[in-house]
Amino acid sequence: MNEVTTTPAVLILLGPPGAGKGTQARLLEERFGLIQLSTGDLLRAAVAAGTPAGRAAKSVMEAGGLVSDDTVLAILADRMAGADVRAGVILDGFPRTAGQAEALDGLLARTGQKVGAAISLEVDDEAMVGRVAGRFTCATCGEGYHDTGKPTARAGTCDKCGGTAFKRRADDNAETARARLQAYHAQTAPLIAHYRTLGVLESVDAMGAIGDIADALGTIVARQTG
Numbered sequence: 349m350n351e352v353t354t355t356p357a358v359l360i361l362l363g364p365p366g367a368g369k370g371t372q373a374r375l376l377e378e379r380f381g382l383i384q385l386s387t388g389d390l391l392r393a394a395v396a397a398g399t400p401a402g403r404a405a406k407s408v409m410e411a412g413g414l415v416s417d418d419t420v421l422a423i424l425a426d427r428m429a430g431a432d433v434r435a436g437v438i439l440d441g442f443p444r445t446a447g448q449a450e451a452l453d454g455l456l457a458r459t460g461q462k463v464g465a466a467i468s469l470e471v472d473d474e475a476m477v478g479r480v481a482g483r484f485t486c487a488t489c490g491e492g493y494h495d496t497g498k499p500t501a502r503a504g505t506c507d508k509c510g511g512t513a514f515k516r517r518a519d520d521n522a523e524t525a526r527a528r529l530q531a532y533h534a535q536t537a538p539l540i541a542h543y544r545t546l547g548v549l550e551s552v553d554a555m556g557a558i559g560d561i562a563d564a565l566g567t568i569v570a571r572q573t574g
């Protein structure tokens with residue numbers, strides 16, 4: 349560990365809804381002292397802090413518009429200069445386009461930084477659809493179940509609280525899940541290509557156990573955080 353001279357690692361985590369990106373990002377934060385930065389959190393914090401970029405974002409959002417890439421980048425630059433960003437950051441939800449990825453590269457280059465790794469959580473689409481489509485939760489205690497993956501021990505009764513009412517989200521069906529995955533792949537393909545060209549793309553099989561996925565991610569991140 350050499351906190352004085354180590355440049356904070358800049359990591360990008362890519363993964364479709366349901367791939368466990370949030371869980372894995374939290375585990376990486378705990379293990380490596382990284383800070384996860386999602387675009388929504390960044391914008392909210394900047395607006396609350398009233399920074400110049402935050403004020404710019406606020407007026408756009410109040411008018412119902414989309415915050416420009418330049419403003420998001422300015423907010424990101426402010427945040428990455430924060431005293432608590434020592435080990436590095438995990439970017440979640442930004443960049444979303446190849447243009448934003450190039451803009452991010454330019455921003456980082458100004459401080460001698462670059463993206464250390466863009467890690468793609470790889471999933472089997474049809475298996476993912478099956479996972480999502482069978483989900484339900486106990487209406488009383490919120491315990492999560494799955495028709496085939498984790499059924500209740502006694503049909504119609506929650507293992508945890510004995511409740512007999514269950515909820516299914518309307519969008520937890522195969523058709524919606526498949527559409528979400530297709531949208532994800534379409535949106536992410538240019539980013540994957542960008543980071544592959546830069547030689548920093550890493551792929552992790554995200555269909556296994558949470559611990560195994562965390563280990564695979566940890567191996568990659570350990571190389572970045574020294």
Ligand SMILES: [Zn+2]
Pocket residue numbers: 486487488489490491506507508509510511
């Ligand atoms: Zn329950």
